[in-house]
Amino acid sequence: MTPNSNSPRRALFAGSFDPFTIGHASILERALAIFDSVVVAVGVNAAKNSSASQSQRLDNIKRLYPSPRVEVVAYDHELTVDLARRLNCSHLVRGVRSVADFEYERNIADINRQISGIDTVLLLALPEHAAISSSIVRELQSYNHDISSLIP
Numbered sequence: 001m002t003p004n005s006n007s008p009r010r011a012l013f014a015g016s017f018d019p020f021t022i023g024h025a026s027i028l029e030r031a032l033a034i035f036d037s038v039v040v041a042v043g044v045n046a047a048k049n050s051s052a053s054q055s056q057r058l059d060n061i062k063r064l065y066p067s068p069r070v071e072v073v074a075y076d077h078e079l080t081v082d083l084a085r086r087l088n089c090s091h092l093v094r095g096v097r098s099v100a101d102f103e104y105e106r107n108i109a110d111i112n113r114q115i116s117g118i119d120t121v122l123l124l125a126l127p128e129h130a131a132i133s134s135s136i137v138r139e140l141q142s143y144n145h146d147i148s149s150l151i152p
Helices: 022-032 054-064 080-086 099-116 134-142
Strands: 010-015 037-043 070-075 091-096 119-124
Touching (some): 022 037, 022 091, 070 080
Parallel strands (some): 010 037, 091 119
């Protein structure tokens, strides 16, 4: 997919976002500085024990970003690149917290580009967000720990 230079630059930021953390918010806000609009695609990951339903996660993100530059959609049973194509997104956006994340994301980005022509933009987590993951936040929450500093 090669959009012409006059078309709006639209990116897809996909994940389970369970929950949507300050790290996710940082990546989204930084992506908005690069792209005209960003579609946040809230997926279902059967391998994870969700703390909130997909519709709750969608609603939470929509409340945080009422901007017309941010669209929040649900997706399941579809490759991320197929969703990106369907929604006219020229790029995927992914956050990277560590070397391990980088290796994983680079491999996925290479395959996605090979099968679709869509490039992935990897944004490095800010140092203060590098240790924050949704799974850690879910675990803290399960022990009734205050997570307010980790979510927007």
